[in-house]
Amino acid sequence: MNGRWLLANRDFLVRDLVRDYCTVYSLLADQRHRFDVDGAVSYTALRDLLGEAMRKGVFWRLKDTAHHLFRNSPGIEAVAPGGMPSLELPPQGDIPTESGNAAEQEQIKALRRHADNVLPGGAGAQKALEGLIDWCIGYAFHECAKLKEDAFQGQHYANRLIQISRIPAVTADMYNPLRGLGGQTSESSSRELSRIMHVLAHGLRLLASYLAVERHNAHLARWLASEEDFARRIFGQSYDHLLASLYGNDRERLYLMAARDFLHAGRREPARALLAKAHQGGSLGLEGLTLLRELDREAASECGGSGICAACGKKNSLPCLPFLAGQGRGCA
Known part of the structure; x- marks a missing residue:
């Protein structure tokens, strides 16, 4: 992606990062609770959380957003020389609206604002936080991929092995070397869950400190x-x-x-x-x-006589969805 576009759209990307981080943490906390109660996690839930290359789940999108923000996004000094006004121009309020189109001016304002947003520890401390947050998300993502595979093993192969062991023709010599593998898979899942929740919890604390620039x-x-x-x-x-x-x-x-x-x-x-x-x-x-x-x-x-609904902004003769939802406002 274009570096200038990344900086100009940083507000949206940061919002998405926080929203998706919280969603991922909540879903994985639910799986941690399920494992503590039932001794297993849901393969389907983890599959949907991660997604695939052509249908990315929320965790995959979170990883991509973190990479865009913290790996691919250049510093303000890298894009200022590339045809945009320098940061030494007059303050934003002094720029005449007729100079350039509105979208261009909005990008310039966003770039200037992000240039001024630096943590108290300086740009070095900010880069360190960015790198660690990105690392936490990436590490937890790949641990979750391993957890998904273990969940598949536990859901399908562990149960299948138990079924096979009940066949009369299966002897102890045939079965015993394999019987402990299901328990090992469960132990692996427990360790992976612990690492994931530990890393994501620490990443949340780092994120709370980092967001001071927003x-x-x-x-x-x-x-x-x-x-x-x-x-x-x-x-x-x-x-x-x-x-x-x-x-x-x-x-x-x-x-x-x-x-x-x-x-x-x-x-x-x-x-x-x-x-x-x-x-x-x-x-x-x-x-x-x-x-x-x-x-x-x-x-x-607006509701008093214009016939225009305050909820949906349209002139309707039938109730609109906000009214039907019981908000007590809207077309009626």
Whole structure:
């Protein structure tokens, strides 16, 4: 992929990295629990988690995203000379909108922002974290591939061996040299699961520290705010550290960034619902309350006589899906 494209789309890639990391960790934690209870993991679940080259699973996509971000993405200095304005140009607000197209200007803004986002330890410490996070994901991925093969062995060959041993013609001399292999496969699965969960748990802690450079990432904020309970469960004790490194004591900023990202995508109702939930939790300040009231007024005026649904933005004579889902808002 083009290095400049990777940097310009970094916000999306980081959001995908965090989302998929949490998903993978949750699914593998479920398999760890299943193994502790039943002594086996699901081959089908691991197969779907990994996927194949032509149909990649979420773990494979996570590995690819980590490689794009931490291996293939060049430094800002590598792409600045290649035809884009240098970083010594006037601040973003001083750039006239007529110079170049809007997409070009957005790329330049993104590149500048990422150039300024460096961890307190400096670029060297940041590169070290990036390398370790990428290593953790790659190592766990290949351990999971081994675990999938062991799951297949346990699900098919171990059971088949037991069935064959019950055939009257099978003697002890024929069967005994093979009888311990099923137990060895189970031991291998246990060790692989332990390594996977250990590596991914440590990677989560590294990721929580690394994400301090993403304080301006609205797409990440939107995911964190929308999936707050899930993210808190996966990050565990590191979650509060993550939010503190991203937003400091200004927790309202998380919800404002998320709501504005929804609004930028033309989704007013999710933005309104998100702010309302944050208000109920006592996380909104004056700015957030002002935006929430503005969205409430817009929703009331639109539903009041225009015939346009506040949920789907269309003029309908039949109820829309948000209304049918019981949200109490929308076409009716």
